[in-house]
Amino acid sequence: xxxxxxxxxxxxxxxxxxxxxxxxxxxxxxxxxxxxxxxxxxxxxxxxxxxxxxxxxxxxxxxxxxxxxxxxxxxxxxxxxxxxxxxxxxxxxxxxxxxxxxxxxxxxxxxxxxxxxxxxxxxxxxxxxxxxxxxxxxxxxxxxxxxxxxxxxxxxxxxxxxxxxxxxxxxxxxxxxxxxxxxxxxxxxxxxxxxxxxxxxxxxxxxxxxxxxx
Amino acid sequence: xxxxxxxxxxxxxxxxxxxxxxxxxxxxxxxxxxxxxxxxxxxxxxxxxxxxxxxxxxxxxxxxxxxxxxxxxxxxxxxxxxxxxxxxxxxxxxxxxxxxxxxxxxxxxxxxxxxxxxxxxxxxxxxxxxxxxxxxxxxxxxxxxxxxxxxxxxxxxxxxxxxxxxxxxxxxxxxxxxxxxxxxxxxxxxxxxxxxxxxxxxxxxxxxxxxxxx
DNA sequence: CAAACTAGAGAACGTTCGTTCTCCCGTCAA
DNA sequence: TTGACGGGAGAACGAACGTTCTCTAGTTTG
Numbered sequence: 001x002x003x004x005x006x007x008x009x010x011x012x013x014x015x016x017x018x019x020x021x022x023x024x025x026x027x028x029x030x031x032x033x034x035x036x037x038x039x040x041x042x043x044x045x046x047x048x049x050x051x052x053x054x055x056x057x058x059x060x061x062x063x064x065x066x067x068x069x070x071x072x073x074x075x076x077x078x079x080x081x082x083x084x085x086x087x088x089x090x091x092x093x094x095x096x097x098x099x100x101x102x103x104x105x106x107x108x109x110x111x112x113x114x115x116x117x118x119x120x121x122x123x124x125x126x127x128x129x130x131x132x133x134x135x136x137x138x139x140x141x142x143x144x145x146x147x148x149x150x151x152x153x154x155x156x157x158x159x160x161x162x163x164x165x166x167x168x169x170x171x172x173x174x175x176x177x178x179x180x181x182x183x184x185x186x187x188x189x190x191x192x193x194x195x196x197x198x199x200x201x202x203x204x205x206x207x208x209x210x211x212x213x214x
Numbered sequence: 215x216x217x218x219x220x221x222x223x224x225x226x227x228x229x230x231x232x233x234x235x236x237x238x239x240x241x242x243x244x245x246x247x248x249x250x251x252x253x254x255x256x257x258x259x260x261x262x263x264x265x266x267x268x269x270x271x272x273x274x275x276x277x278x279x280x281x282x283x284x285x286x287x288x289x290x291x292x293x294x295x296x297x298x299x300x301x302x303x304x305x306x307x308x309x310x311x312x313x314x315x316x317x318x319x320x321x322x323x324x325x326x327x328x329x330x331x332x333x334x335x336x337x338x339x340x341x342x343x344x345x346x347x348x349x350x351x352x353x354x355x356x357x358x359x360x361x362x363x364x365x366x367x368x369x370x371x372x373x374x375x376x377x378x379x380x381x382x383x384x385x386x387x388x389x390x391x392x393x394x395x396x397x398x399x400x401x402x403x404x405x406x407x408x409x410x411x412x413x414x415x416x417x418x419x420x421x422x423x424x425x426x427x428x
Numbered sequence: 429c430a431a432a433c434t435a436g437a438g439a440a441c442g443t444t445c446g447t448t449c450t451c452c453c454g455t456c457a458a
Numbered sequence: 459t460t461g462a463c464g465g466g467a468g469a470a471c472g473a474a475c476g477t478t479c480t481c482t483a484g485t486t487t488g
Binding site for chain 4: 027028039040048049
């Protein structure tokens with residue numbers, strides 16, 4: 001068995017176990033048993049459990065990002081693309097093994113003591129934020145909306161992780177659709193006012209989705 | 215020093231340490247040092263670390279619920295009450311020690327291996343859901359909105375926990391305000407249609423906030 | 429064939445940490 | 459005063475677990 005295949009095999013086992021029972025809940029012996037590899041070789045591939053943990057998270061995150069992108073790009077319409085994210089979440093939530101976002105869970109477990117894990121979580125979440133931002137910009141909407149959608153995605157994952165089921169994704173999708181409509185409505189109103197009157201800010205809820213910096 | 219005072223002292227130390235470094239990241243020795251109590255007495259109060267962990271979570275959750283209720287009830291208007299939740303979150307996020315929702319973190323850390331912690335998380339989140347539901351009903355809005363607001367609160371806590379700062383609360387509040395408006399708008403539209411025509415469902419985004427069961 | 433390398437199985441090591449035990453002291457009741 | 463007792467300090471115990479080592483066998487290479 002060649003290097004890469006073994007590595008993948010170990011990471012498969014690690015992902016299944018770490019995700020399912022938490023990193024602390026899984027010993028290196030468990031990884032050995034599940035991957036059918038010797039401890040010696042395991043440590044040859046990953047010099048410490050920490051390395052394996054990070055490799056697991058990195059691979060998982062990369063794969064899920066890719067899956068998300070593929071799913072989103074099946075749609076043409078910018079609004080559909082945004083809503084497709086929630087459909088993708090919904091399909092993930094149907095997996096009975098779904099236990100929430102691996103990075104959120106790992107952040108809760110290790111974020112306080114491992115800079116590497118905390119950094120991974122931050123970088124991935126920042127990526128999600130930026131991805132949403134790009135989709136929102138492509139839809140001609142203000143970027144503040146992207147952060148609101150971001151909050152919805154994270155919240156849906158947490159709730160689905162704790163309770164299971166797709167309802168959180170469904171509700172988040174509904175909320176996202178409403179926010180899209182309301183924001184577009186507000187944007188139109190503002191444009192109307194701008195052309196008809198002056199360019200001063202418009203009172204009301206759409207003010208709240210304007211840029212806030214981060 | 216009497217029983218209750220010592221117990222509170224231990225729980226204070228436990229909360230500070232467990233919340234800040236995670237349960238696994240804190241040893242009973244650390245609790246002893248931080249609380250200034252002997253291991254013997256500590257184990258007299260809490261026969262195992264697990265008990266202490268659960269007591270910490272229970273006390274924290276009870277206190278925060280109470281704080282939330284007090285804050286919300288400062289307002290009269292039903293909509294203001296709902297939005298007050300996000301102001302309360304925002305104020306919590308300003309604490310530099312804020313590291314996210316203790317239950318979400320603990321669920322990530324222990325939920326897979328401890329039924330007690332998983333149950334605590336579920337019960338508390340269910341309480342939040344119900345609390346939001348009551349507020350939404352009091353505002354004369356459909357309960358589906360409550361679940362959407364719930365998602366926003368959980369998402370905001372996650373993002374604030376990872377990145378810090380109040381922005382997540384601000385954005386969540388904005389989204390909540392938009393959802394309130396849009397839902398009320400839709401409810402009015404539906405009522406108009408109902409009185410003018412028949413009672414059939416109305417197409418469009420407000421369908422999505424109708425009941426879905428759980 | 430011989431030598432060297434790889435890898436498996438599993439014992440062994442060392443540390444961490446939850447938990448208990450020992451020893452001692454101060455307090456209070458008889 | 460004495461004896462019982464609660465509590466403190468910290469050593470000690472034992473299990474879990476990350477990591478390494480030993481021993482063996484098979485395989486490859488000259």
